Amino acid sequence: MAERNWEQFHSPENLAKSISIESAELLECFQWGADADSARVAEELADVLTYCILLADKLGVDPEQIVLDKLEVTREKYPADLARDRSTKYDRLQD
Amino acid sequence: MAERNWEQFHSPENLAKSISIESAELLECFQWGADADSARVAEELADVLTYCILLADKLGVDPEQIVLDKLEVTREKYPADLARDRSTKYDRLQD
Amino acid sequence: MAERNWEQFHSPENLAKSISIESAELLECFQWGADADSARVAEELADVLTYCILLADKLGVDPEQIVLDKLEVTREKYPADLARDRSTKYDRLQD
Amino acid sequence: MAERNWEQFHSPENLAKSISIESAELLECFQWGADADSARVAEELADVLTYCILLADKLGVDPEQIVLDKLEVTREKYPADLARDRSTKYDRLQD
Numbered sequence: 001m002a003e004r005n006w007e008q009f010h011s012p013e014n015l016a017k018s019i020s021i022e023s024a025e026l027l028e029c030f031q032w033g034a035d036a037d038s039a040r041v042a043e044e045l046a047d048v049l050t051y052c053i054l055l056a057d058k059l060g061v062d063p064e065q066i067v068l069d070k071l072e073v074t075r076e077k078y079p080a081d082l083a084r085d086r087s088t089k090y091d092r093l094q095d
Numbered sequence: 096m097a098e099r100n101w102e103q104f105h106s107p108e109n110l111a112k113s114i115s116i117e118s119a120e121l122l123e124c125f126q127w128g129a130d131a132d133s134a135r136v137a138e139e140l141a142d143v144l145t146y147c148i149l150l151a152d153k154l155g156v157d158p159e160q161i162v163l164d165k166l167e168v169t170r171e172k173y174p175a176d177l178a179r180d181r182s183t184k185y186d187r188l189q190d
Numbered sequence: 191m192a193e194r195n196w197e198q199f200h201s202p203e204n205l206a207k208s209i210s211i212e213s214a215e216l217l218e219c220f221q222w223g224a225d226a227d228s229a230r231v232a233e234e235l236a237d238v239l240t241y242c243i244l245l246a247d248k249l250g251v252d253p254e255q256i257v258l259d260k261l262e263v264t265r266e267k268y269p270a271d272l273a274r275d276r277s278t279k280y281d282r283l284q285d
Numbered sequence: 286m287a288e289r290n291w292e293q294f295h296s297p298e299n300l301a302k303s304i305s306i307e308s309a310e311l312l313e314c315f316q317w318g319a320d321a322d323s324a325r326v327a328e329e330l331a332d333v334l335t336y337c338i339l340l341a342d343k344l345g346v347d348p349e350q351i352v353l354d355k356l357e358v359t360r361e362k363y364p365a366d367l368a369r370d371r372s373t374k375y376d377r378l379q380d
Contacts, residue, residue, distance in 0.1 A: 024309030
């Protein structure tokens with residue numbers, strides 16, 4: 001994108017707005033029901049991801065790493081996640 | 096996520112809704128202005144990305160590949176993108 | 191809201207962000223399926239409407255009037271809307 | 286809308302999705318900054334409001350009434366709202 005000098009508009013705030021806007025275009029594939037054209041869905045998803053990557057870059061974080069970090073936090077908060085596979089100890093935990 | 100049997104709820108439609116919902120939580124960091132806590136922004140971004148990856152998985156597409164594919168389409172539509180770096184021929188094209 | 195001096199934050203842009211954010215909270219009622227608690231849905235809808243009214247106020251337009259105006263535009267664009275009730279002439283028009 | 290038999294698609298869930306989608310089109314007016322064409326903003330706001338009214342209708346609630354009800358709840362939760370105008374007693378309450 002550097003070639004177009006678009007970067008000046010890519011403040012974290014504008015990128016966050018852009019992610020919401022593109023997410024809604026993705027949602028539009030499903031506006032009136034569950035059936036949607038997979039190719040169009042993939043294309044709209046790509047647009048969401050593109051802005052996510054640009055925002056991660058702005059923040060100086062690695063997209064894959066923050067996903068893994070968040071997953072770790074979730075697992076710690078809900079040990080049942082792991083427990084179910086590893087032991088029967090927490091089997092009765094309510095999800 | 097398989098451990099929690101959440102996958103049954105992960106229809107493409109529900110994941111598209113989830114991406115919109117999480118994108119709005121990301122946007123909430125910037126609701127009243129451009130200043131936002133970077134750590135919180137990264138965490139909300141991770142949530143958006145997590146659902147994006149789940150949807151890509153459902154669609155059987157590779158997240159990185161669809162981003163690259165889409166970028167290629169954009170470049171073909173706007174050859175000025177590449178032109179600026181490679182030649183002076185299209186230098187005066189208006190962005 | 192004047193009592194809290196919140197108005198200074200109510201720029202059209204911030205209100206537009208707020209409408210998106212509240213809309214996503216409304217959507218969250220339906221995140222995993224069509225069933226939702228009606229009382230909660232009505233409450234989230236009220237939040238969306240509240241920000242819509244604040245934005246209309248900022249723009250100096252009447253919320254009801256812009257809805258009627260837009261409906262008029264839609265009817266002119268799709269005369270079949272009215273035609274169906276008034277005549278059988280356009281009955282077979284595809285929607 | 287009855288004329289077009291669109292109503293069958295107007296489940297609360299689909300209307301909630303539609304409100305999010307139209308909100309994002311409204312947000313798009315401000316994607317790269319605070320300046321936006323007022324006429325276009327009003328038109329996009331009208332689209333959001335139209336789906337809000339359809340959803341209120343589906344729920345059997347009055348749009349104006351739920352806004353007033355919610356405002357009442359907010360005022361009860363934050364008595365400082367009213368206090369500021371009526372007395373100095375709560376002046377130091379943190380917002």
